Amino acid sequence: MQPNSTSSRPTNWRRRLAIGTAILAPFAIAACGSSSGSTASPTSAAKPTAKAPAKDTVDIKLIAYRPATMTVTAGTTVTWNQMDPGVHTITSGTVAQGTSGVTEQPDGMFASGEIATGKKYTHTFSKPGTYKYFCEIHPATMTGEITVK
Numbered sequence: 395m396q397p398n399s400t401s402s403r404p405t406n407w408r409r410r411l412a413i414g415t416a417i418l419a420p421f422a423i424a425a426c427g428s429s430s431g432s433t434a435s436p437t438s439a440a441k442p443t444a445k446a447p448a449k450d451t452v453d454i455k456l457i458a459y460r461p462a463t464m465t466v467t468a469g470t471t472v473t474w475n476q477m478d479p480g481v482h483t484i485t486s487g488t489v490a491q492g493t494s495g496v497t498e499q500p501d502g503m504f505a506s507g508e509i510a511t512g513k514k515y516t517h518t519f520s521k522p523g524t525y526k527y528f529c530e531i532h533p534a535t536m537t538g539e540i541t542v543k
């Protein structure tokens with residue numbers, strides 16, 4: 395049974411190779427076409443800054459603000475990206491945790507309301523200070539802080 399299986403192998407292999415080249419060829423041509431078009435873009439100067447993580451964006455992921463603490467300069471508009479299923483809020487203020495449970499203490503400076511999956515919330519911090527915030531749905535675990543300098 396060995397001779398039979400080995401004798402049929404070369405034809406199969408050759409056929410597969412021919413199909414592979416036929417499929418790859420159009421992609422190679424398409425890749426060349428698109429790259430020649432993008433060489434004219436003037437984004438090369440902006441590349442070093444794009445490499446660093448954005449310092450004005452907070453991701454809401456796995457029931458947490460990431461990063462939970464951030465420092466920005468006055469006048470910065472901070473964007474929160476809600477990436478979790480369900481809803482979260484960005485509500486300024488603090489949360490008191492005592493023996494009786496969790497007490498939300500919003501200070502009224504900003505409140506996003508419920509933010510659905512894939513939605514954003516932005517707030518511009520014009521004055522220096524420390525701005526604490528929390529999620530009204532998960533106040534016991536979701537808190538964050540923006541320091542404005």
Ligand SMILES: [Cu+2]
Pocket residue numbers: 457481482483529530531532536
């Ligand atoms: Cu939440």
